[in-house]
Amino acid sequence: MTAPALVFVVDDDPSVRRGLDRLLRSSGLTVESFDSARDFLDRPEHEGPRCLVLDVRMPGQSGLDLHDHLVTTGRDIPVIFITGHADVPMAVRAMKAGAVDFLSKPFDESELLGAITQALERDRRRWEDRQRHAGSA
Numbered sequence: 001m002t003a004p005a006l007v008f009v010v011d012d013d014p015s016v017r018r019g020l021d022r023l024l025r026s027s028g029l030t031v032e033s034f035d036s037a038r039d040f041l042d043r044p045e046h047e048g049p050r051c052l053v054l055d056v057r058m059p060g061q062s063g064l065d066l067h068d069h070l071v072t073t074g075r076d077i078p079v080i081f082i083t084g085h086a087d088v089p090m091a092v093r094a095m096k097a098g099a100v101d102f103l104s105k106p107f108d109e110s111e112l113l114g115a116i117t118q119a120l121e122r123d124r125r126r127w128e129d130r131q132r133h134a135g136s137a
Contacts, residue, residue: 052078078100079100
């Protein structure tokens with residue numbers, strides 16, 4: 001049995017983190033928030049379905065750089081980017097790297113919740129497949 005689904009939020013703006021935390025918890029989701037890519041990377045892997053709501057522009061390691069790092073190190077986690085500074089090349093880079101969605105701040109809450117639902121379902125299927133294969137080995 002896998003752990004409950006978990007939504008990670010990485011954004012350097014405390015008010016954005018608090019707002020997302022309230023929104024996601026009020027929707028019945030379990031949330032962990034981080035103010036930097038480094039803090040997120042220091043957390044042990046979650047053994048269950050999860051997704052990452054990730055700000056693009058942060059001091060230190062950007063959201064795009066964090067996503068690239070996750071992909072190259074094999075940490076397969078569905079990512080939804082949020083940004084107040086979107087441009088087309090940035091969005092294209094994120095989507096080509098496998099992002100679930102790319103939302104501009106301020107974003108529509110229902111659009112974000114829909115993207116999170118899609119990301120968690122994608123990851124839930126991946127975890128179930130992994131468990132089936134482990135059970136048959």
